[in-house]
Amino acid sequence: MSSPPTLPITNQQANQPPQPPINTHAFRTFLSRLSSSLRDSLSQRRPWLELVDRTSFARPDSLTDSISRIRKNLAYFKVNYAAIVSLVLAFSLLSHPFSLLVLLSLLGAWMFLYLFRSSDQPLVVFGRGFSDRETLLGLVVATVVVVFMTSVGSLLTSALTVGVAVVCLHGAFRVPDDLFLDEQEPANAGLLSFIGNSSAAAAASSAAASVVAGRV
Numbered sequence: 694m695s696s697p698p699t700l701p702i703t704n705q706q707a708n709q710p711p712q713p714p715i716n717t718h719a720f721r722t723f724l725s726r727l728s729s730s731l732r733d734s735l736s737q738r739r740p741w742l743e744l745v746d747r748t749s750f751a752r753p754d755s756l757t758d759s760i761s762r763i764r765k766n767l768a769y770f771k772v773n774y775a776a777i778v779s780l781v782l783a784f785s786l787l788s789h790p791f792s793l794l795v796l797l798s799l800l801g802a803w804m805f806l807y808l809f810r811s812s813d814q815p816l817v818v819f820g821r822g823f824s825d826r827e828t829l830l831g832l833v834v835a836t837v838v839v840v841f842m843t844s845v846g847s848l849l850t851s852a853l854t855v856g857v858a859v860v861c862l863h864g865a866f867r868v869p870d871d872l873f874l875d876e877q878e879p880a881n882a883g884l885l886s887f888i889g890n891s892s893a894a895a896a897a898s899s900a901a902a903s904v905v906a907g908r909v
Contacts, residue, residue: 738772750866763864770864778856785852792845799839803832 753759767774786793806816807828816823823831840846 734772734775738776739770741773744770744773744863744867749868751868753865759865762867762869763861765869766864766867767860769869774860774864777859778853781856781859782849782852785848785855789844789848792843792848795839795843795845799836802835807832 753762786796807825810816816828
């Protein structure tokens with residue numbers, strides 16, 4: 694008596710393509726938003742020759758005059774000032790390769806272990822799986838250690854202090870009488886407005902926040 698024919702069984706899981714370790718769609722969206730925001734910000738920068746025009750520099754008459762000049766120049770040259778602070782920060786990091794490597798490693802850990810990791814790809818280290826909350830807690834602790842318990846934090850603080858000092862010094866001596874502020878950029882926009890209007894930082898933080906909100 695012949696045996697019944699054997700039906701072929703296909704392993705659907707084996708035929709499925711492997712999932713990438715990171716969420717490529719979210720990563721591309723983040724890069725697209727960041728690139729678009731940087732282009733928009735750079736398109737709003739003022740001519741550098743206008744920034745360094747020697748005929749427009751004069752000693753302020755008083756502290757009140759200095760503060761008024763700084764606020765007006767911040768509203769007008771905010772993109773140029775952001776570029777100056779970024780250059781100071783970049784030069785400081787490039788002159789300290791170890792700190793730069795630590796920051797890049799920390800940034801890569803945040804991006805590939807949490808922010809852009811596929812939700813169906815659990816984090817496994819030495820055979821132990823970690824949940825999203827455990828991963829987030831570990832990254833927060835690592836960030837606190839790197840920023841506040843190593844030389845990286847002092848380096849960033851020093852670079853930002855130098856950059857802000859250069860901006861304030863220029864703003865205090867640059868006479869803003871020949872500047873024509875746009876209506877949406879009032880002359881009394883202060884330092885907080887200058888920082889808050891950085892569209893590149895806003896886009897990066899909004900994209901990252903949306904990913905974090907989806908995981909928590």
